[in-house]
Amino acid sequence: MRLFGEISENLLGGITPCGRCLFFVGGGGYFQGVKSFDGFSPKTVTLRFSGGSLKVTGENFSVGKFQSGDFELLGRIFSMEYFTAAAPLVKGKGPL
Numbered sequence: 001m002r003l004f005g006e007i008s009e010n011l012l013g014g015i016t017p018c019g020r021c022l023f024f025v026g027g028g029g030y031f032q033g034v035k036s037f038d039g040f041s042p043k044t045v046t047l048r049f050s051g052g053s054l055k056v057t058g059e060n061f062s063v064g065k066f067q068s069g070d071f072e073l074l075g076r077i078f079s080m081e082y083f084t085a086a087a088p089l090v091k092g093k094g095p096l
Contacts, residue, residue, distance in 0.1 A: 019049040027076040034071040047071060052084040
């Protein structure tokens with residue numbers, strides 16, 4: 001999709017995003033690059049990407065599709081919060 005290429009180049013300085021999402025008028029969304037998901041309920045779901053996690057909150061959630069990294073979320077989305085993947089801790093050493 002050319003649009004995502006332009007966004008990556010213009011807004012992200014050429015950084016390739018780990019996932020993509022589109023939102024539907026009236027509710028729901030379509031997410032690409034999803035590795036797995038957990039914490040699913042009618043009001044929340046956490047989507048796992050290669051570079052982090054996206055917590056989505058809303059109402060009346062159901063999974064429309066999850067196949068080959070494509071995740072279709074049905075329901076009304078109110079908010080999203082992205083968390084980057086934390087660097088693994090080395091045994092015996094804490095964060096600096």
